[in-house]
Amino acid sequence: MSAYTAFARSSFQSQLAYRNEVWANIFGKLVQVFARVAIWLAVYAGVGAATLVNGISLQQMITYALLGGAVMGATRPERVINEIGRSLKTGDISVWLLKPLSYPLYLFANESGSFLYRLLTQVFPTVAFTALFYGMLPPESLFHGAMFVAFWAMSFILLFLMSAFCGLIAFWLMTSFSLDWMFGALLNLFSGLMVPFWFFPEPLATLARHLPFGFVVYYPNAVYLGQLSVTQTWLYLGLGLFWTALFFVGVLWLWRKASTRITVQGG
Amino acid sequence: MLHHLRVLPLLVQMHIRSQMEYRGAFWLDRLAQILSYGSVFASIAILLARFETLGGWNFPELALLFSFQLLAYSLGAALSFVQLRDLEELVRLGTYDTLLVKPFSPWAYLVFSGLNIGYVGHVILAVALMAWATMAVDFNWSIWSALFFVAALISSTLLTAAIITMIGATALIWVRSNHLFAIFFGFWELTRYPLNIFPSGIQFILITAVPLALTSSVPVGALLGKPIPILGDWAGPVSLIAGPLWVLLAIAHWRYATGKYQGAGG
Numbered sequence: 001m002s003a004y005t006a007f008a009r010s011s012f013q014s015q016l017a018y019r020n021e022v023w024a025n026i027f028g029k030l031v032q033v034f035a036r037v038a039i040w041l042a043v044y045a046g047v048g049a050a051t052l053v054n055g056i057s058l059q060q061m062i063t064y065a066l067l068g069g070a071v072m073g074a075t076r077p078e079r080v081i082n083e084i085g086r087s088l089k090t091g092d093i094s095v096w097l098l099k100p101l102s103y104p105l106y107l108f109a110n111e112s113g114s115f116l117y118r119l120l121t122q123v124f125p126t127v128a129f130t131a132l133f134y135g136m137l138p139p140e141s142l143f144h145g146a147m148f149v150a151f152w153a154m155s156f157i158l159l160f161l162m163s164a165f166c167g168l169i170a171f172w173l174m175t176s177f178s179l180d181w182m183f184g185a186l187l188n189l190f191s192g193l194m195v196p197f198w199f200f201p202e203p204l205a206t207l208a209r210h211l212p213f214g215f216v217v218y219y220p221n222a223v224y225l226g227q228l229s230v231t232q233t234w235l236y237l238g239l240g241l242f243w244t245a246l247f248f249v250g251v252l253w254l255w256r257k258a259s260t261r262i263t264v265q266g267g
Numbered sequence: 268m269l270h271h272l273r274v275l276p277l278l279v280q281m282h283i284r285s286q287m288e289y290r291g292a293f294w295l296d297r298l299a300q301i302l303s304y305g306s307v308f309a310s311i312a313i314l315l316a317r318f319e320t321l322g323g324w325n326f327p328e329l330a331l332l333f334s335f336q337l338l339a340y341s342l343g344a345a346l347s348f349v350q351l352r353d354l355e356e357l358v359r360l361g362t363y364d365t366l367l368v369k370p371f372s373p374w375a376y377l378v379f380s381g382l383n384i385g386y387v388g389h390v391i392l393a394v395a396l397m398a399w400a401t402m403a404v405d406f407n408w409s410i411w412s413a414l415f416f417v418a419a420l421i422s423s424t425l426l427t428a429a430i431i432t433m434i435g436a437t438a439l440i441w442v443r444s445n446h447l448f449a450i451f452f453g454f455w456e457l458t459r460y461p462l463n464i465f466p467s468g469i470q471f472i473l474i475t476a477v478p479l480a481l482t483s484s485v486p487v488g489a490l491l492g493k494p495i496p497i498l499g500d501w502a503g504p505v506s507l508i509a510g511p512l513w514v515l516l517a518i519a520h521w522r523y524a525t526g527k528y529q530g531a532g533g
Contacts, residue, residue, distance in 0.1 A: 038469075
């Protein structure tokens with residue numbers, strides 16, 4: 001276990017080595033969060049800022065946008081997919097088979113380290129700064145606040161597992177480029193990062209509510225805002241855990257299949 | 268000069284042949300990119316279905332903006348992005364030195380030997396969407412407005428390529444340039460939306476330091492007669508002149524950076 005903690009720590013520290021990039025990234029993230037809030041201000045201005053749309057106020061949507069920036073801001077699903085694609089292309093993957101370590105667990109440790117790094121240096125400062133400008137609602141209740149944290153933790157693990165699952169398919173396609181873009185497309189639309197499902201038309205809304213991608217952004221945020229009752233919160237936590245378990249088994253199964261059919265072409 | 272012109276088509280031809288080697292994978296990648304940009308556009312469509320306008324623009328107008336922004340970007344980036352992004356690696360490893368000793372312009376070699384036909388997916392999506400949006404938008408097209416549209420598209424393409432080239436060329440001085448690309452794309456994503464919805468600081472940056480608004484909502488807004496922040500009535504002429512002007516700036520910057528180049532590896 002200590003080996004994986006060491007991987008996570010070294011991933012955290014290796015990012016600190018490029019201090020100039022820390023500032024560039026904070027600036028980039030700040031612009032992104034401001035912009036997302038600006039979009040909601042603009043659409044609500046069109047219907048009258050005090051109007052409730054589908055029962056949702058402007059202040060709730062600003063909070064949703066800020067939370068989305070926090071939940072998704074520190075993860076890089078494309079990094080996991082590209083890392084697998086790169087080790088496949090260069091032949092590094094064969095080295096992992098020689099080591100008494102699990103490659104998927106190494107990837108997870110690595111991603112956890114950089115997640116923590118980005119959370120502390122980029123996400124918290126930028127979201128807090130933007131919240132000072134536009135205001136942010138507190139969680140609906142203590143229960144919803146605590147459950148938001150649980151949903152967020154699940155979101156991070158599920159997103160990692162889904163990215164790793166996508167990345168491992170590269171063993172059959174021999175390229176990770178299209179997998180990365182297709183996964184990005186699904187995440188764009190069905191995670192709820194850009195538009196929450198309560199604004200979706202039917203039957204797209206029902207479809208989106210039952211796909212695993214909604215657990216990445218939509219459900220953590222909806223729980224925070226109190227859009228899910230206590231019973232619903234527990235129910236969807238169960239559904240989310242089911243998806244997480246399914247992808248966990250899926251990743252282990254794919255990795256086992258993949259490691260028996262590796263054809264190293266480079267190195 | 269003539270010698271350059273003779274070699275360029277050969278460089279492009281060789282690169283296209285190498286990119287098309289795995290035809291199935293090539294088209295799968297393009298499909299994935301079409302789906303990805305399609306999903307972003309779908310999000311805008313869902314938002315507009317509920318709210319009807321965004322910063323005073325309706326759905327067909329935003330579709331025209333989205334397609335214009337995507338087409339200008341993909342044409343400009345085909346001439347610059349991957350080639351100049353990888354310049355950082357060439358400098359770091361010292362392989363850029365081998366380009367300097369060739370009896371050929373390093374810029375022309377870099378750009379044309381890597382002319383990125385991978386943007387064809389972006390172009391297919393943008394052109395299809397543009398064809399629909401130009402019909403659907405409530406606007407009386409004339410010869411002049413059509414000419415302005417085409418000229419603005421060319422200027423935007425040049426502007427995109429110029430900015431990317433300038434960012435990439437900083438690798439000749441600082442060795443690293445990829446974090447600047449991260450900032451570039453952060454701003455680029457904003458230009459799918461009208462300029463007037465953003466805080467004034469961001470508006471100012473998008474017209475001056477990272478002038479990507481001039482490749483999107485400024486020319487399209489000027490065409491459709493939308494009020495443009497900061498520039499006002501100057502929006503049309505400024506978007507036409509911006510491309511050629513930034514190309515001159517990029518040439519000067521490239522020369523300066525080449526003068527400063529000392530080599531980092533080898």
